[in-house]
Amino acid sequence: MTQPLRLYELTGADDSCRFSPYCWRIRLALAHKGLPVETVAWRFHEKEAIAFSGQGKVPVLVDGDQCVSDSWTIAEYLDRQYPERPALVGDASLKATTRFINQWVADSVHPALARLILPDVHGVLDEADQDYFKRTREAAFGVSLEALAGQRETSLQAFRDILKPLRSTLAVQDYLAGEAPAYADHIVFRRLSVGADRQCPGVAGPGRSHHRLVRADARRLRWRCAPGTRGSRAVGRCRA
Numbered sequence: 001m002t003q004p005l006r007l008y009e010l011t012g013a014d015d016s017c018r019f020s021p022y023c024w025r026i027r028l029a030l031a032h033k034g035l036p037v038e039t040v041a042w043r044f045h046e047k048e049a050i051a052f053s054g055q056g057k058v059p060v061l062v063d064g065d066q067c068v069s070d071s072w073t074i075a076e077y078l079d080r081q082y083p084e085r086p087a088l089v090g091d092a093s094l095k096a097t098t099r100f101i102n103q104w105v106a107d108s109v110h111p112a113l114a115r116l117i118l119p120d121v122h123g124v125l126d127e128a129d130q131d132y133f134k135r136t137r138e139a140a141f142g143v144s145l146e147a148l149a150g151q152r153e154t155s156l157q158a159f160r161d162i163l164k165p166l167r168s169t170l171a172v173q174d175y176l177a178g179e180a181p182a183y184a185d186h187i188v189f190r191r192l193s194v195g196a197d198r199q200c201p202g203v204a205g206p207g208r209s210h211h212r213l214v215r216a217d218a219r220r221l222r223w224r225c226a227p228g229t230r231g232s233r234a235v236g237r238c239r240a
């Protein structure tokens, strides 16, 4: 494999504001595998740019003549395609647990975090995306973005409560995957780091105590992934 892989990632009005946790977990997955990647900034209104993938969401990964979408499918693909490199979802037993974490994050952590950050995300989007984002997210959550902004304190407490099993687990073991980080950790870590991003200062995360958790996680992962994402520069390395 000589050609870098290509990863389509959601971005705000500013090209460097890449806030999608689904895309970031694939960045981490590629770094974990040590695979070079070129990222392509993608916005909600650019559906035709990823139409070749047969669906309308990112992340989309292009690897030579192969195209894969959906973060879980991409992680499985990378393990299948690059078995000689460090495993992401791993053997059958780790994979089963990782699938649960993937689902827990999608069903519980993501909606709770979304209620906190959607109003800010709307503010950092390209103008051409803002109406679509407001309409679809308000329909999905059954509440206006303005009302969500007014419920921040309640949403923050709910979010912290949801993270309790994560805090308890990481108090007694270094990684969700066991002795070394794997895809289970990548799924969760980037979800938590929303709002701790220097690239997206317009998106306020869950606050300082939460940032302490993120910093602790960053140390756990020995996070070395260079944040530079402007244009389609390659992603840095992650020594996890």
Ligand SMILES: N[C@@H](CCC(=O)N[C@@H](CS)C(=O)NCC(=O)O)C(=O)O
Pocket (backbone or CB within 6 Å): 010, 020, 021, 022, 023, 044, 056, 057, 058, 059, 069, 070, 071, 072, 136
């Ligand atoms: N199950 C998918 C979810 C991906 C997803 O929801 N992506 C969002 C960005 S975070 C998206 O592309 N949304 C497009 C839209 O809402 O039109 C995965 O795990 O990759």
